[in-house]
Amino acid sequence: MPIPSFRGDERLNIGGGGYRILHHNAPGSLVCTTVIPASSTYTIPYHLHPASVEFMNVIQGELNGIVGGKPVCATLHTGMLIIPAGVRHCFLKKATKEDLVFTESTEPWPDRKREFFIDAYSDGRVGL
Numbered sequence: 001m002p003i004p005s006f007r008g009d010e011r012l013n014i015g016g017g018g019y020r021i022l023h024h025n026a027p028g029s030l031v032c033t034t035v036i037p038a039s040s041t042y043t044i045p046y047h048l049h050p051a052s053v054e055f056m057n058v059i060q061g062e063l064n065g066i067v068g069g070k071p072v073c074a075t076l077h078t079g080m081l082i083i084p085a086g087v088r089h090c091f092l093k094k095a096t097k098e099d100l101v102f103t104e105s106t107e108p109w110p111d112r113k114r115e116f117f118i119d120a121y122s123d124g125r126v127g128l
Contacts, residue, residue: 003033003059003101016040031105033059036093040100044091050092052106057059065091072103 008025018036036042044065056063056074063074063081067089074081083089093100 003035004103004116007118009086014042016042018042031103033042033101033103036061036100038096038099040093041095042093042100046090048086048088049106050086053085054089055105055107056081056083057103059101061096061098061102062094063091063095063100065089090103 003021004023005021005024006025008023010022010024011021012022014020014034014036016037017041018034020035021033023032038061046066057080058074058076058078059074065072065074067081067083068087072081090091
């Protein structure tokens with residue numbers, strides 16, 4: 001499965017064999033790609049982005065979560081998941097037969113997007 005690659009990309013390990021690739025020089029609004037292994041039950045804790053809309057697009061696997069108090073399930077076939085600014089959300093990757101791979105971006109982009117994505121996945125803090 002091809003993962004987008006651009007000059008200047010930065011790979012960050014997020015534990016359990018998972019990693020994020022920050023696309024510093026990507027065109028458009030592609031900011032990062034996350035890969036979480038099939039056996040992982042990785043959790044993205046509740047958080048919100050006060051000033052940014054978040055866009056998530058699943059390339060492979062299934063991303064389950066709660067957005068604004070409602071359960072969601074995003075896959076390759078469901079289309080882009082759009083999370084409005086200021087809406088609390090969390091995600092859980094269940095143990096499955098395939099890795100979870102998704103791209104993620106925010107609009108407007110945070111000035112400190114590297115810190116934003118590190119913070120959002122390290123302990124629930126958001127760097128906005």
